[in-house]
Amino acid sequence: MPRIVKHPQERRKELLDAARDLFFERGYEATTVNDIIARAGMSKGGFYHHFASKEDVLEALAEAMARESLAQLQAILDEPGLDALTRLNAFLSRARRLKVEQAPAIRAMFYVIFRPGNLVLYHRLNAAVGAVTLPALARIIAQGQEEGIFDVPDVQAVAEIILTLGASTHDAVARAVNAADTLEGEAAAAALDERLRMHGIALDRILGLPDGSIRFVENGFAKALMMPAQAP
Amino acid sequence: MPRIVKHPQERRKELLDAARDLFFERGYEATTVNDIIARAGMSKGGFYHHFASKEDVLEALAEAMARESLAQLQAILDEPGLDALTRLNAFLSRARRLKVEQAPAIRAMFYVIFRPGNLVLYHRLNAAVGAVTLPALARIIAQGQEEGIFDVPDVQAVAEIILTLGASTHDAVARAVNAADTLEGEAAAAALDERLRMHGIALDRILGLPDGSIRFVENGFAKALMMPAQAP
Numbered sequence: 001m002p003r004i005v006k007h008p009q010e011r012r013k014e015l016l017d018a019a020r021d022l023f024f025e026r027g028y029e030a031t032t033v034n035d036i037i038a039r040a041g042m043s044k045g046g047f048y049h050h051f052a053s054k055e056d057v058l059e060a061l062a063e064a065m066a067r068e069s070l071a072q073l074q075a076i077l078d079e080p081g082l083d084a085l086t087r088l089n090a091f092l093s094r095a096r097r098l099k100v101e102q103a104p105a106i107r108a109m110f111y112v113i114f115r116p117g118n119l120v121l122y123h124r125l126n127a128a129v130g131a132v133t134l135p136a137l138a139r140i141i142a143q144g145q146e147e148g149i150f151d152v153p154d155v156q157a158v159a160e161i162i163l164t165l166g167a168s169t170h171d172a173v174a175r176a177v178n179a180a181d182t183l184e185g186e187a188a189a190a191a192l193d194e195r196l197r198m199h200g201i202a203l204d205r206i207l208g209l210p211d212g213s214i215r216f217v218e219n220g221f222a223k224a225l226m227m228p229a230q231a232p
Numbered sequence: 233m234p235r236i237v238k239h240p241q242e243r244r245k246e247l248l249d250a251a252r253d254l255f256f257e258r259g260y261e262a263t264t265v266n267d268i269i270a271r272a273g274m275s276k277g278g279f280y281h282h283f284a285s286k287e288d289v290l291e292a293l294a295e296a297m298a299r300e301s302l303a304q305l306q307a308i309l310d311e312p313g314l315d316a317l318t319r320l321n322a323f324l325s326r327a328r329r330l331k332v333e334q335a336p337a338i339r340a341m342f343y344v345i346f347r348p349g350n351l352v353l354y355h356r357l358n359a360a361v362g363a364v365t366l367p368a369l370a371r372i373i374a375q376g377q378e379e380g381i382f383d384v385p386d387v388q389a390v391a392e393i394i395l396t397l398g399a400s401t402h403d404a405v406a407r408a409v410n411a412a413d414t415l416e417g418e419a420a421a422a423a424l425d426e427r428l429r430m431h432g433i434a435l436d437r438i439l440g441l442p443d444g445s446i447r448f449v450e451n452g453f454a455k456a457l458m459m460p461a462q463a464p
Contacts, residue, residue: 119355119356120352120355123355124351153443154430157427157430158430161397161430161434163400164396164397164399164400165400167399168392168393168395168397198386198390202390202393205438205440
């Protein structure tokens with residue numbers, strides 16, 4: 001039988017798909033590198049050609065999810081005739097809707113990276129997702145600055161500052177993730193909504209906008225994202 | 233000879249002192265856990281009773297340095313008759329002076345945590361230092377809010393947001409650290425000063441102050457911190 005030579009990127013994608021399936025079926029902690037190799041029908045050497053560790057795979061999955069989301073948001077970035085604030089709010093609104101649609105996948109990932117002791121993994125994934133998001137954010141800020149709607153001292157620096165700021169919600173997200181299946185779930189989700197609202201006000205101010213200009217959250221968002229739908 | 237029983241905290245301090253000396257003499261990377269044990273005259277079990285790893289030791293050292301600095305800044309926090317903005321600027325000014333005075337120790341630590349690949353260690357140390365700093369920051373913000381000088385939606389949330397923001401200068405600091413001994417050292421230090429100025433403006437806005445109210449940096453600060461003094 002002739003050996004089928006696959007493109008390295010195709011191999012990498014197969015490993016990622018196998019890992020994603022396994023992380024969902026068994027959970028991240030219970031999945032081993034050997035499980036991923038077996039599922040993808042690949043050699044150990046093949047795996048380590050692409051990834052140094054299971055954590056590397058998770059980081060690549062997070063980056064891939066961020067790229068897929070950004071592709072779905074591209075139409076809003078390219079839509080002509082939107083001023084920068086309208087564009088930013090449309091972008092954030094659609095991003096929230098995407099997150100709620102992908103809630104099971106996001107919860108599975110959050111369950112891993114927001115566990116106590118996994119702060120390091122959280123920062124790796126946060127940096128990977130941030131790198132994907134930065135150009136889109138810088139583009140919207142540059143538009144707002146040109147239009148005189150935003151007022152920032154430096155577009156690139158402010159885009160980087162805003163991305164860093166995302167990590168300030170870490171503890172509130174962690175509490176909501178870890179309380180999701182408990183009696184405190186609703187309260188933790190409401191506290192996260194409130195914390196995201198504070199985050200929105202910080203963004204308003206950094207961009208030189210009146211408080212409340214950016215709609216960073218709506219009530220019930222954290223609950224829709226974090227808590228599995230209840231039977232009616 | 234009677235065995236001298238030392239208090240566990242005293243043992244821990246001896247390990248930290250030995251580690252600090254060795255990190256300075258040989259560098260962090262070149263120092264092993266065995267070196268630290270030998271220098272402190274302690275057993276392996278004694279070491280692992282206090283620390284899980286060499287990284288743990290570095291985190292504890294960073295926390296100890298932060299505590300020592302904060303103790304030196306306590307007088308400014310307690311000084312009666314200062315309004316919150318004056319107190320904050322005095323606090324930041326004295327903190328910068330302390331950093332420049334401790335520049336060799338800080339450079340040695342920065343050299344480790346701002347190396348590419350050590351982002352994880354950076355975030356651990358940043359979190360440890362942040363936890364030491366948070367109460368002082370929240371106290372100043374609460375004072376400013378009471379005085380009507382600051383205008384924030386929530387004291388505790390804003391204190392946490394501001395601490396998180398510190399990480400947004402990571403890349404600029406890393407560039408300055410890694411360029412310090414090169415021809416690009418001065419330019420990288422100047423770029424860091426500028427980036428710290430942006431950071432100060434973000435803080436002004438989050439606290440509801442006019443741009444430039446908080447003196448977060450003075451020109452030449454990054455150079456004084458990062459670049460070993462030249463012979464005159």
